[in-house]
Amino acid sequence: MPEPGTTAPSADRRPLQFGVTVDPTSADPGAPGRLARVADIAGLDLVAVQDHPYQPTFLDALTLIATLVPQTRRIRFVTNVVSLPLRPPAMLAKAAASLDVLSGGRFELGLGAGGAPDGIASMGGPRRTPADSVAALEESITVARLMWSGGTPHFAGRHYTLDGVHAGPVPPHPINIWLGAIGDRMLDLTGRAADGWLPSLPYVPPQTLPARHARIDDAAQRAGRDPATIHRIYNLTGHIGPTGSRPLNGPVALWVDELTRFTVELGMTGYLYWPNRDHERQIELFANEVVPAVREAVSSARRVDGR
Template sequence: MTAGTPELGVFVTPEAATYPDVVRQVQAAERGGLELVGIQDHPYQRRFLDTFTLIADLLARTERVRVFPDVANLPLRPPPVLAKTAASLDVMSGGRFELGLGAGGFWDAIAAMGGPRRTPGESVEALEEAIAILRASWSGERSVRFAGRHYAVDGWHPGPPPAHPIGIWIGAYGPRMLRLTGRLGDGWLPSLPYAPPERIPEMQRRIDDAAASAGRDPGAIRRILNVGGEITGGPATELLQGPPDHWIEALTGFVLELGFDGLAFWPTGGGDDLGQIERFAAEVAPGVREAVARGG
Protein backbone atom coordinates (compact mmCIF):
# COMPACT_ATOMS: atom_id res chain seq x y z
CA MET A 1 0.00 0.00 0.00
CA THR A 2 1.00 3.65 -0.31
CA ALA A 3 0.67 6.02 2.60
CA GLY A 4 0.83 9.71 3.28
CA THR A 5 2.96 11.22 6.01
CA PRO A 6 1.77 9.72 9.29
CA GLU A 7 0.75 11.94 12.19
CA LEU A 8 2.86 11.16 15.24
CA GLY A 9 2.26 12.05 18.83
CA VAL A 10 2.21 11.02 22.47
CA PHE A 11 -0.24 9.29 24.79
CA VAL A 12 -0.11 10.92 28.22
CA THR A 13 -1.26 9.74 31.66
CA PRO A 14 -2.95 12.58 33.61
CA GLU A 15 -1.24 11.88 36.96
CA ALA A 16 -2.15 14.61 39.44
CA ALA A 17 1.04 14.10 41.47
CA THR A 18 3.22 14.75 38.42
CA TYR A 19 1.15 17.49 36.79
CA PRO A 20 4.16 19.76 36.08
CA ASP A 21 5.86 16.81 34.37
CA VAL A 22 2.76 16.18 32.25
CA VAL A 23 2.87 19.79 31.07
CA ARG A 24 6.56 19.46 30.22
CA GLN A 25 5.91 16.24 28.31
CA VAL A 26 3.29 17.88 26.11
CA GLN A 27 5.41 20.97 25.55
CA ALA A 28 8.30 18.69 24.56
CA ALA A 29 6.01 16.94 22.06
CA GLU A 30 5.12 20.25 20.44
CA ARG A 31 8.70 21.51 20.52
CA GLY A 32 9.83 18.27 18.91
CA GLY A 33 7.47 18.62 15.95
CA LEU A 34 4.89 15.99 16.94
CA GLU A 35 1.28 16.54 15.90
CA LEU A 36 -0.95 14.66 18.37
CA VAL A 37 -1.46 14.49 22.14
CA GLY A 38 -3.87 11.92 23.58
CA ILE A 39 -4.89 11.99 27.27
CA GLN A 40 -6.34 9.02 29.13
CA ASP A 41 -9.84 9.59 30.56
CA HIS A 42 -10.65 7.63 33.71
CA PRO A 43 -12.74 9.97 35.91
CA TYR A 44 -13.02 7.35 38.69
CA GLN A 45 -9.23 7.07 39.06
CA ARG A 46 -8.40 9.05 42.18
CA ARG A 47 -4.79 9.64 41.11
CA PHE A 48 -5.80 11.29 37.85
CA LEU A 49 -6.69 14.88 37.04
CA ASP A 50 -9.93 15.48 35.17
CA THR A 51 -8.99 14.90 31.55
CA PHE A 52 -11.00 17.72 30.00
CA THR A 53 -9.76 20.27 32.52
CA LEU A 54 -6.22 19.18 31.75
CA ILE A 55 -6.84 19.36 28.00
CA ALA A 56 -8.04 22.97 28.35
CA ASP A 57 -4.84 23.83 30.20
CA LEU A 58 -2.62 22.06 27.66
CA LEU A 59 -4.33 23.70 24.69
CA ALA A 60 -3.73 27.09 26.31
CA ARG A 61 -0.03 26.28 26.74
CA THR A 62 0.52 25.07 23.16
CA GLU A 63 0.05 26.52 19.69
CA ARG A 64 0.13 23.68 17.17
CA VAL A 65 -0.54 20.18 18.53
CA ARG A 66 -4.02 18.67 18.37
CA VAL A 67 -5.23 17.29 21.69
CA PHE A 68 -7.91 14.66 22.36
CA PRO A 69 -9.20 12.41 25.14
CA ASP A 70 -7.88 8.92 24.51
CA VAL A 71 -10.73 7.95 24.90
CA ALA A 72 -13.55 9.90 26.60
CA ASN A 73 -15.59 7.89 29.07
CA LEU A 74 -19.09 8.25 27.62
CA PRO A 75 -21.08 6.75 30.55
CA LEU A 76 -19.80 9.51 32.85
CA ARG A 77 -20.04 12.34 30.28
CA PRO A 78 -23.60 12.95 29.00
CA PRO A 79 -23.59 13.65 25.24
CA PRO A 80 -25.01 17.21 25.34
CA VAL A 81 -22.44 18.28 27.94
CA LEU A 82 -19.70 16.44 26.06
CA ALA A 83 -20.72 18.21 22.84
CA LYS A 84 -20.65 21.62 24.56
CA THR A 85 -17.27 20.93 26.16
CA ALA A 86 -15.74 19.67 22.91
CA ALA A 87 -17.00 22.63 20.89
CA SER A 88 -15.82 25.10 23.53
CA LEU A 89 -12.32 23.59 23.59
CA ASP A 90 -12.21 23.65 19.81
CA VAL A 91 -13.24 27.32 19.67
CA MET A 92 -10.77 28.37 22.35
CA SER A 93 -7.89 26.49 20.69
CA GLY A 94 -8.57 27.59 17.13
CA GLY A 95 -9.65 24.13 15.96
CA ARG A 96 -7.13 21.88 17.74
CA PHE A 97 -9.48 19.55 19.62
CA GLU A 98 -10.58 16.09 18.46
CA LEU A 99 -12.85 13.69 20.33
CA GLY A 100 -11.62 10.21 21.11
CA LEU A 101 -14.70 8.36 22.35
CA GLY A 102 -15.29 5.02 24.03
CA ALA A 103 -18.35 3.05 25.07
CA GLY A 104 -17.06 2.60 28.62
CA GLY A 105 -15.52 -0.09 30.77
CA PHE A 106 -14.67 -0.68 34.44
CA TRP A 107 -18.40 -0.73 35.18
CA ASP A 108 -18.04 -1.10 38.95
CA ALA A 109 -16.05 2.14 39.08
CA ILE A 110 -18.50 3.90 36.76
CA ALA A 111 -21.46 2.77 38.87
CA ALA A 112 -19.67 3.94 42.03
CA MET A 113 -19.69 7.48 40.55
CA GLY A 114 -23.40 7.27 39.82
CA GLY A 115 -23.04 6.27 36.19
CA PRO A 116 -24.99 3.50 34.45
CA ARG A 117 -23.97 -0.13 34.46
CA ARG A 118 -24.40 -1.35 30.89
CA THR A 119 -24.08 -4.67 29.15
CA PRO A 120 -21.75 -4.82 26.14
CA GLY A 121 -24.72 -4.55 23.80
CA GLU A 122 -26.21 -1.62 25.70
CA SER A 123 -22.90 0.22 25.68
CA VAL A 124 -22.72 0.01 21.88
CA GLU A 125 -26.33 1.21 21.57
CA ALA A 126 -25.61 4.13 23.89
CA LEU A 127 -22.52 5.09 21.90
CA GLU A 128 -24.50 5.14 18.65
CA GLU A 129 -27.12 7.38 20.25
CA ALA A 130 -24.43 9.67 21.64
CA ILE A 131 -22.82 10.07 18.22
CA ALA A 132 -26.16 11.14 16.77
CA ILE A 133 -26.54 13.81 19.47
CA LEU A 134 -22.96 15.01 19.03
CA ARG A 135 -23.34 15.30 15.26
CA ALA A 136 -26.62 17.20 15.57
CA SER A 137 -25.21 19.55 18.19
CA TRP A 138 -22.30 20.55 15.93
CA SER A 139 -24.38 20.78 12.74
CA GLY A 140 -25.57 24.35 13.12
CA GLU A 141 -29.15 23.30 13.87
CA ARG A 142 -30.93 25.75 16.16
CA SER A 143 -32.78 23.07 18.07
CA VAL A 144 -31.94 19.40 18.64
CA ARG A 145 -34.41 16.67 19.45
CA PHE A 146 -33.48 13.04 19.92
CA ALA A 147 -35.30 10.23 21.70
CA GLY A 148 -33.33 7.05 22.31
CA ARG A 149 -33.24 4.22 24.78
CA HIS A 150 -30.27 5.66 26.67
CA TYR A 151 -30.26 9.38 25.84
CA ALA A 152 -32.86 11.97 24.95
CA VAL A 153 -32.88 15.71 24.30
CA ASP A 154 -36.01 17.72 23.59
CA GLY A 155 -35.64 21.13 22.04
CA TRP A 156 -32.06 21.69 23.23
CA HIS A 157 -30.31 24.75 21.77
CA PRO A 158 -26.68 23.76 21.16
CA GLY A 159 -23.70 26.05 20.77
CA PRO A 160 -21.20 27.43 20.23
CA PRO A 161 -20.37 25.68 16.94
CA PRO A 162 -16.87 24.18 16.84
CA ALA A 163 -14.09 25.96 14.98
CA HIS A 164 -13.53 22.97 12.68
CA PRO A 165 -15.28 19.64 11.99
CA ILE A 166 -14.36 17.76 15.16
CA GLY A 167 -13.36 14.17 14.45
CA ILE A 168 -15.00 11.41 16.47
CA TRP A 169 -12.29 8.76 16.84
CA ILE A 170 -13.67 5.58 18.38
CA GLY A 171 -11.81 3.22 20.69
CA ALA A 172 -13.11 -0.09 19.34
CA TYR A 173 -12.06 -3.75 19.59
CA GLY A 174 -15.07 -6.06 19.35
CA PRO A 175 -16.98 -6.80 16.13
CA ARG A 176 -19.99 -4.59 16.92
CA MET A 177 -17.82 -1.64 17.89
CA LEU A 178 -15.66 -2.04 14.80
CA ARG A 179 -18.74 -2.11 12.57
CA LEU A 180 -20.06 1.00 14.33
CA THR A 181 -16.71 2.71 13.68
CA GLY A 182 -17.02 1.93 9.99
CA ARG A 183 -20.61 3.17 9.83
CA LEU A 184 -20.35 6.30 11.97
CA GLY A 185 -16.82 7.13 13.07
CA ASP A 186 -14.30 9.59 11.70
CA GLY A 187 -11.45 7.51 13.08
CA TRP A 188 -10.39 4.33 14.84
CA LEU A 189 -8.31 4.73 18.02
CA PRO A 190 -7.13 1.37 19.43
CA SER A 191 -4.19 0.59 21.71
CA LEU A 192 -1.59 -2.14 21.79
CA PRO A 193 -1.76 -4.79 23.15
CA TYR A 194 -5.59 -4.83 23.05
CA ALA A 195 -5.32 -4.73 19.26
CA PRO A 196 -2.37 -7.11 18.68
CA PRO A 197 -0.66 -6.88 15.29
CA GLU A 198 -1.86 -10.31 14.18
CA ARG A 199 -5.51 -9.26 14.68
CA ILE A 200 -5.29 -5.81 13.14
CA PRO A 201 -5.88 -6.83 9.47
CA GLU A 202 -9.12 -8.57 10.46
CA MET A 203 -10.19 -5.57 12.56
CA GLN A 204 -9.40 -3.19 9.71
CA ARG A 205 -11.49 -5.31 7.32
CA ARG A 206 -14.50 -5.13 9.63
CA ILE A 207 -14.27 -1.34 9.65
CA ASP A 208 -13.79 -1.16 5.88
CA ASP A 209 -16.66 -3.54 5.12
CA ALA A 210 -19.04 -1.66 7.42
CA ALA A 211 -18.04 1.66 5.89
CA ALA A 212 -18.55 0.39 2.34
CA SER A 213 -21.92 -1.11 3.26
CA ALA A 214 -22.96 2.28 4.64
CA GLY A 215 -21.91 4.01 1.43
CA ARG A 216 -18.86 5.62 3.03
CA ASP A 217 -15.29 5.79 1.80
CA PRO A 218 -13.24 3.51 4.10
CA GLY A 219 -10.15 5.56 3.29
CA ALA A 220 -11.70 8.63 4.92
CA ILE A 221 -11.62 6.97 8.35
CA ARG A 222 -8.45 7.87 10.27
CA ARG A 223 -6.58 4.99 11.95
CA ILE A 224 -4.47 6.03 14.97
CA LEU A 225 -2.73 3.47 17.17
CA ASN A 226 -1.50 4.00 20.74
CA VAL A 227 1.86 2.24 21.05
CA GLY A 228 3.35 1.64 24.48
CA GLY A 229 6.97 0.75 24.98
CA GLU A 230 10.46 1.96 25.85
CA ILE A 231 13.25 3.39 23.72
CA THR A 232 16.47 1.85 25.00
CA GLY A 233 20.16 2.00 24.27
CA GLY A 234 20.63 -1.74 24.06
CA PRO A 235 19.40 -4.43 21.67
CA ALA A 236 15.72 -4.97 20.97
CA THR A 237 14.07 -7.33 23.44
CA GLU A 238 10.39 -6.91 22.49
CA LEU A 239 8.32 -5.50 19.64
CA LEU A 240 8.40 -2.01 21.14
CA GLN A 241 11.39 -2.15 23.41
CA GLY A 242 14.72 -1.38 21.81
CA PRO A 243 16.88 1.29 20.18
CA PRO A 244 15.55 3.98 17.82
CA ASP A 245 16.28 2.03 14.63
CA HIS A 246 14.20 -0.87 15.95
CA TRP A 247 11.34 1.52 16.74
CA ILE A 248 11.57 3.09 13.29
CA GLU A 249 11.28 -0.30 11.61
CA ALA A 250 8.36 -1.41 13.80
CA LEU A 251 6.37 1.80 13.47
CA THR A 252 6.96 2.03 9.74
CA GLY A 253 5.43 -1.43 9.50
CA PHE A 254 2.37 -0.28 11.41
CA VAL A 255 1.86 2.43 8.79
CA LEU A 256 2.79 0.67 5.55
CA GLU A 257 1.72 -2.89 6.34
CA LEU A 258 -1.12 -2.47 8.86
CA GLY A 259 -2.66 0.72 7.51
CA PHE A 260 -2.36 3.25 10.33
CA ASP A 261 -2.39 6.99 9.61
CA GLY A 262 -1.15 8.02 13.03
CA LEU A 263 0.77 6.68 16.02
CA ALA A 264 0.78 7.95 19.61
CA PHE A 265 3.78 6.96 21.75
CA TRP A 266 3.09 5.92 25.35
CA PRO A 267 6.29 5.66 27.44
CA THR A 268 5.87 2.57 29.63
CA GLY A 269 9.37 2.09 30.97
CA GLY A 270 8.39 3.48 34.35
CA GLY A 271 11.22 5.99 34.35
CA ASP A 272 11.96 9.21 32.52
CA ASP A 273 8.82 9.84 30.47
CA LEU A 274 9.98 13.31 29.43
CA GLY A 275 13.30 11.95 28.20
CA GLN A 276 11.50 9.18 26.35
CA ILE A 277 9.23 11.68 24.58
CA GLU A 278 12.21 13.85 23.65
CA ARG A 279 13.98 10.79 22.21
CA PHE A 280 10.87 9.73 20.32
CA ALA A 281 10.51 13.19 18.76
CA ALA A 282 14.19 13.56 17.89
CA GLU A 283 15.35 10.01 17.11
CA VAL A 284 12.29 8.01 16.06
CA ALA A 285 9.67 10.27 14.49
CA PRO A 286 11.90 11.70 11.73
CA GLY A 287 13.05 8.22 10.75
CA VAL A 288 9.48 6.94 10.57
CA ARG A 289 8.44 9.82 8.35
CA GLU A 290 11.40 9.27 6.05
CA ALA A 291 10.88 5.51 5.84
CA VAL A 292 7.19 5.90 5.05
CA ALA A 293 7.99 8.46 2.36
CA ARG A 294 10.39 5.93 0.79
CA GLY A 295 7.78 3.20 1.01
CA GLY A 296 9.64 1.16 3.63
Protein backbone atom coordinates in the same frame (compact mmCIF):
# COMPACT_ATOMS: atom_id res chain seq x y z
CA MET B 1 6.28 -5.68 0.58
CA PRO B 2 2.91 -6.61 2.07
CA GLU B 3 0.99 -9.61 0.90
CA PRO B 4 -2.07 -8.85 -1.26
CA GLY B 5 -5.05 -7.87 0.84
CA THR B 6 -3.13 -7.18 4.07
CA THR B 7 -2.95 -3.40 3.81
CA ALA B 8 -6.00 -1.37 4.74
CA PRO B 9 -7.23 0.97 1.97
CA SER B 10 -6.42 3.93 4.17
CA ALA B 11 -2.74 3.10 4.58
CA ASP B 12 -1.45 4.97 1.54
CA ARG B 13 -3.95 7.81 1.51
CA ARG B 14 -4.03 9.26 5.03
CA PRO B 15 -1.23 11.57 6.23
CA LEU B 16 0.70 10.01 9.09
CA GLN B 17 0.08 11.49 12.54
CA PHE B 18 2.34 11.12 15.58
CA GLY B 19 1.71 12.03 19.18
CA VAL B 20 2.17 11.12 22.82
CA THR B 21 -0.01 10.22 25.76
CA VAL B 22 0.50 12.16 29.00
CA ASP B 23 -0.68 10.90 32.35
CA PRO B 24 -3.34 13.07 34.03
CA THR B 25 -1.46 12.80 37.32
CA SER B 26 -2.42 14.80 40.37
CA ALA B 27 0.80 13.79 42.17
CA ASP B 28 2.77 16.18 39.93
CA PRO B 29 0.15 18.46 38.36
CA GLY B 30 2.79 20.35 36.40
CA ALA B 31 4.03 17.24 34.59
CA PRO B 32 1.35 17.07 31.87
CA GLY B 33 2.07 20.68 30.90
CA ARG B 34 5.81 20.10 30.74
CA LEU B 35 5.37 17.06 28.51
CA ALA B 36 2.78 18.77 26.29
CA ARG B 37 5.19 21.67 25.74
CA VAL B 38 8.00 19.27 24.84
CA ALA B 39 5.74 17.52 22.32
CA ASP B 40 4.56 20.83 20.88
CA ILE B 41 8.07 22.25 20.46
CA ALA B 42 9.27 18.96 18.96
CA GLY B 43 6.65 19.21 16.21
CA LEU B 44 4.42 16.27 17.11
CA ASP B 45 0.79 16.30 16.02
CA LEU B 46 -1.17 15.13 19.05
CA VAL B 47 -1.26 15.00 22.83
CA ALA B 48 -3.61 12.36 24.23
CA VAL B 49 -5.08 12.29 27.74
CA GLN B 50 -6.72 9.30 29.39
CA ASP B 51 -10.18 9.61 30.94
CA HIS B 52 -10.57 7.47 34.05
CA PRO B 53 -12.61 9.60 36.47
CA TYR B 54 -12.85 6.77 39.03
CA GLN B 55 -9.05 6.77 39.48
CA PRO B 56 -8.45 8.85 42.63
CA THR B 57 -4.98 10.00 41.55
CA PHE B 58 -6.12 11.21 38.11
CA LEU B 59 -7.13 14.74 37.22
CA ASP B 60 -10.27 15.21 35.12
CA ALA B 61 -9.22 14.81 31.48
CA LEU B 62 -11.25 17.65 29.98
CA THR B 63 -10.29 20.09 32.73
CA LEU B 64 -6.64 19.16 32.28
CA ILE B 65 -6.77 19.69 28.51
CA ALA B 66 -8.24 23.14 29.10
CA THR B 67 -5.10 24.02 31.07
CA LEU B 68 -2.76 22.53 28.43
CA VAL B 69 -4.25 24.49 25.52
CA PRO B 70 -2.77 27.89 26.53
CA GLN B 71 0.60 26.28 27.25
CA THR B 72 0.97 25.13 23.62
CA ARG B 73 0.79 26.74 20.19
CA ARG B 74 0.01 24.22 17.49
CA ILE B 75 -0.35 20.68 18.82
CA ARG B 76 -3.81 19.08 18.90
CA PHE B 77 -5.41 17.29 21.84
CA VAL B 78 -7.50 14.12 21.99
CA THR B 79 -9.21 12.27 24.82
CA ASN B 80 -8.00 8.68 24.86
CA VAL B 81 -10.82 7.81 25.46
CA VAL B 82 -13.77 9.48 27.20
CA SER B 83 -15.79 7.12 29.38
CA LEU B 84 -19.20 7.80 27.85
CA PRO B 85 -21.39 6.40 30.68
CA LEU B 86 -20.01 9.13 32.96
CA ARG B 87 -20.31 11.93 30.39
CA PRO B 88 -23.81 12.89 29.14
CA PRO B 89 -23.21 13.37 25.40
CA ALA B 90 -24.86 16.77 25.00
CA MET B 91 -22.69 18.21 27.78
CA LEU B 92 -19.67 16.32 26.46
CA ALA B 93 -20.25 17.84 23.03
CA LYS B 94 -20.54 21.28 24.65
CA ALA B 95 -17.21 20.75 26.43
CA ALA B 96 -15.57 19.49 23.23
CA ALA B 97 -16.82 22.49 21.23
CA SER B 98 -15.64 24.83 23.99
CA LEU B 99 -12.16 23.29 23.93
CA ASP B 100 -12.09 23.56 20.15
CA VAL B 101 -13.03 27.24 20.30
CA LEU B 102 -10.49 27.99 23.04
CA SER B 103 -7.72 26.14 21.21
CA GLY B 104 -8.43 27.52 17.75
CA GLY B 105 -9.54 24.17 16.35
CA ARG B 106 -7.10 21.83 18.12
CA PHE B 107 -9.37 19.31 19.81
CA GLU B 108 -10.47 15.82 18.74
CA LEU B 109 -12.83 13.57 20.70
CA GLY B 110 -11.82 10.02 21.51
CA LEU B 111 -14.82 8.06 22.78
CA GLY B 112 -15.28 4.72 24.50
CA ALA B 113 -18.32 2.71 25.50
CA GLY B 114 -17.03 2.30 29.06
CA GLY B 115 -14.43 -0.37 29.67
CA ALA B 116 -14.40 -0.29 33.50
CA PRO B 117 -17.95 -1.18 34.60
CA ASP B 118 -17.14 -1.40 38.31
CA GLY B 119 -15.46 2.00 38.33
CA ILE B 120 -18.33 3.52 36.37
CA ALA B 121 -20.93 2.01 38.72
CA SER B 122 -18.98 3.25 41.75
CA MET B 123 -19.63 6.82 40.55
CA GLY B 124 -23.31 6.24 39.89
CA GLY B 125 -22.96 5.51 36.19
CA PRO B 126 -25.09 2.86 34.47
CA ARG B 127 -24.11 -0.77 34.07
CA ARG B 128 -24.91 -1.57 30.46
CA THR B 129 -24.87 -4.77 28.49
CA PRO B 130 -22.34 -4.86 25.66
CA ALA B 131 -25.12 -4.35 23.12
CA ASP B 132 -26.60 -1.41 25.04
CA SER B 133 -23.13 0.12 25.46
CA VAL B 134 -22.59 0.17 21.71
CA ALA B 135 -26.13 1.46 21.06
CA ALA B 136 -25.64 4.28 23.56
CA LEU B 137 -22.29 5.15 21.99
CA GLU B 138 -23.85 5.31 18.53
CA GLU B 139 -26.55 7.64 19.82
CA SER B 140 -23.91 9.81 21.48
CA ILE B 141 -22.16 10.31 18.13
CA THR B 142 -25.42 11.55 16.65
CA VAL B 143 -26.05 13.83 19.64
CA ALA B 144 -22.55 15.32 19.49
CA ARG B 145 -22.74 16.11 15.80
CA LEU B 146 -26.16 17.70 16.22
CA MET B 147 -24.84 19.82 19.08
CA TRP B 148 -21.94 20.96 16.89
CA SER B 149 -24.21 21.91 13.98
CA GLY B 150 -26.00 24.81 15.65
CA GLY B 151 -29.74 25.36 15.36
CA THR B 152 -32.33 23.69 17.59
CA PRO B 153 -31.93 19.95 16.98
CA HIS B 154 -34.32 17.24 18.09
CA PHE B 155 -33.28 13.65 18.67
CA ALA B 156 -35.20 10.82 20.33
CA GLY B 157 -33.07 7.80 21.12
CA ARG B 158 -33.40 4.94 23.56
CA HIS B 159 -30.58 6.27 25.75
CA TYR B 160 -30.33 9.99 24.94
CA THR B 161 -32.58 12.76 23.67
CA LEU B 162 -32.40 16.34 22.46
CA ASP B 163 -35.56 18.41 22.60
CA GLY B 164 -34.96 21.62 20.68
CA VAL B 165 -31.85 22.69 22.58
CA HIS B 166 -30.17 25.85 21.27
CA ALA B 167 -27.00 24.11 20.12
CA GLY B 168 -23.61 25.74 20.08
CA PRO B 169 -20.98 26.99 19.91
CA VAL B 170 -20.16 25.59 16.50
CA PRO B 171 -16.56 24.28 16.61
CA PRO B 172 -14.11 26.16 14.38
CA HIS B 173 -13.03 22.88 12.76
CA PRO B 174 -14.86 19.57 12.18
CA ILE B 175 -14.10 17.70 15.41
CA ASN B 176 -13.07 14.11 14.73
CA ILE B 177 -14.71 11.33 16.73
CA TRP B 178 -12.31 8.42 17.20
CA LEU B 179 -13.45 5.23 18.93
CA GLY B 180 -11.49 2.97 21.23
CA ALA B 181 -12.82 -0.27 19.73
CA ILE B 182 -11.89 -3.93 20.12
CA GLY B 183 -14.99 -6.11 19.68
CA ASP B 184 -16.93 -6.70 16.50
CA ARG B 185 -19.87 -4.45 17.43
CA MET B 186 -17.54 -1.57 18.16
CA LEU B 187 -15.54 -2.13 14.99
CA ASP B 188 -18.75 -2.11 12.97
CA LEU B 189 -19.77 1.16 14.63
CA THR B 190 -16.37 2.64 13.84
CA GLY B 191 -16.82 1.80 10.19
CA ARG B 192 -20.33 3.15 9.81
CA ALA B 193 -20.20 6.26 12.01
CA ALA B 194 -16.79 7.31 13.35
CA ASP B 195 -13.90 9.31 11.94
CA GLY B 196 -11.19 7.10 13.37
CA TRP B 197 -10.13 4.03 15.31
CA LEU B 198 -7.94 4.16 18.47
CA PRO B 199 -6.76 0.63 19.34
CA SER B 200 -4.02 -0.09 21.87
CA LEU B 201 -1.18 -2.49 21.10
CA PRO B 202 -1.43 -4.49 24.35
CA TYR B 203 -5.09 -5.32 23.60
CA VAL B 204 -4.96 -5.37 19.79
CA PRO B 205 -1.67 -7.06 18.79
CA PRO B 206 -0.21 -6.28 15.35
CA GLN B 207 -1.09 -9.66 13.88
CA THR B 208 -4.79 -9.00 14.54
CA LEU B 209 -4.88 -5.63 12.74
CA PRO B 210 -5.69 -6.85 9.18
CA ALA B 211 -8.85 -8.68 10.26
CA ARG B 212 -10.01 -5.70 12.30
CA HIS B 213 -9.32 -3.29 9.45
CA ALA B 214 -11.38 -5.54 7.19
CA ARG B 215 -14.28 -5.45 9.67
CA ILE B 216 -14.17 -1.63 9.81
CA ASP B 217 -13.87 -1.35 6.03
CA ASP B 218 -16.80 -3.70 5.38
CA ALA B 219 -19.01 -1.74 7.78
CA ALA B 220 -17.98 1.55 6.16
CA GLN B 221 -18.78 0.29 2.68
CA ARG B 222 -22.17 -1.01 3.78
CA ALA B 223 -22.90 2.46 5.17
CA GLY B 224 -21.87 4.08 1.89
CA ARG B 225 -18.66 5.51 3.33
CA ASP B 226 -15.14 5.45 1.95
CA PRO B 227 -12.98 3.38 4.35
CA ALA B 228 -9.97 5.48 3.36
CA THR B 229 -11.42 8.46 5.26
CA ILE B 230 -11.16 6.63 8.61
CA HIS B 231 -8.03 7.33 10.66
CA ARG B 232 -6.27 4.36 12.31
CA ILE B 233 -4.26 5.61 15.33
CA TYR B 234 -2.29 3.00 17.32
CA ASN B 235 -1.61 3.47 21.05
CA LEU B 236 1.92 2.25 21.78
CA THR B 237 3.78 1.55 25.02
CA GLY B 238 7.45 0.75 25.33
CA HIS B 239 10.92 2.24 25.68
CA ILE B 240 13.45 3.62 23.22
CA GLY B 241 16.88 2.50 24.37
CA PRO B 242 20.12 0.81 23.35
CA THR B 243 18.91 -2.74 23.96
CA GLY B 244 15.63 -4.59 24.08
CA SER B 245 13.29 -6.73 22.09
CA ARG B 246 10.20 -6.54 19.96
CA PRO B 247 7.64 -5.29 19.70
CA LEU B 248 8.68 -1.88 21.06
CA ASN B 249 11.52 -2.03 23.55
CA GLY B 250 14.82 -1.29 21.90
CA PRO B 251 16.89 1.11 19.79
CA VAL B 252 15.60 3.73 17.39
CA ALA B 253 16.18 1.41 14.42
CA LEU B 254 13.84 -1.21 15.88
CA TRP B 255 11.13 1.42 16.41
CA VAL B 256 11.54 2.70 12.88
CA ASP B 257 11.31 -0.81 11.42
CA GLU B 258 8.23 -1.69 13.46
CA LEU B 259 6.29 1.52 12.87
CA THR B 260 7.11 1.40 9.19
CA ARG B 261 5.81 -2.16 9.06
CA PHE B 262 2.68 -1.24 11.00
CA THR B 263 2.04 1.50 8.43
CA VAL B 264 3.01 -0.08 5.12
CA GLU B 265 1.97 -3.66 5.80
CA LEU B 266 -0.69 -3.36 8.50
CA GLY B 267 -2.56 -0.21 7.55
CA MET B 268 -2.08 2.13 10.52
CA THR B 269 -2.04 5.88 9.88
CA GLY B 270 -0.85 7.28 13.20
CA TYR B 271 0.75 6.54 16.55
CA LEU B 272 0.37 7.76 20.13
CA TYR B 273 3.40 6.88 22.26
CA TRP B 274 3.01 6.35 25.99
CA PRO B 275 6.53 6.00 27.46
CA ASN B 276 6.79 3.70 30.44
CA ARG B 277 9.57 5.79 32.05
CA ASP B 278 11.84 8.81 31.50
CA HIS B 279 8.94 10.52 29.77
CA GLU B 280 10.49 13.82 28.66
CA ARG B 281 13.61 12.25 27.16
CA GLN B 282 11.54 9.52 25.52
CA ILE B 283 9.25 12.08 23.87
CA GLU B 284 12.30 13.91 22.49
CA LEU B 285 13.77 10.68 21.11
CA PHE B 286 10.45 9.70 19.57
CA ALA B 287 9.88 13.11 17.96
CA ASN B 288 13.42 13.83 16.81
CA GLU B 289 14.73 10.40 15.82
CA VAL B 290 11.90 7.91 15.34
CA VAL B 291 9.24 10.04 13.66
CA PRO B 292 11.33 11.60 10.85
CA ALA B 293 12.87 8.21 10.01
CA VAL B 294 9.47 6.52 9.88
CA ARG B 295 8.06 9.24 7.62
CA GLU B 296 11.00 8.82 5.24
CA ALA B 297 10.88 5.01 5.29
CA VAL B 298 7.13 5.00 4.60
CA SER B 299 7.52 7.51 1.76
CA SER B 300 10.31 5.43 0.24
CA ALA B 301 8.27 2.23 0.47
CA ARG B 302 5.32 3.90 -1.23
CA ARG B 303 7.49 5.32 -3.98
CA VAL B 304 8.86 1.85 -4.67
CA ASP B 305 5.31 0.52 -4.90
CA GLY B 306 4.27 3.43 -7.11
CA ARG B 307 1.60 4.55 -4.65
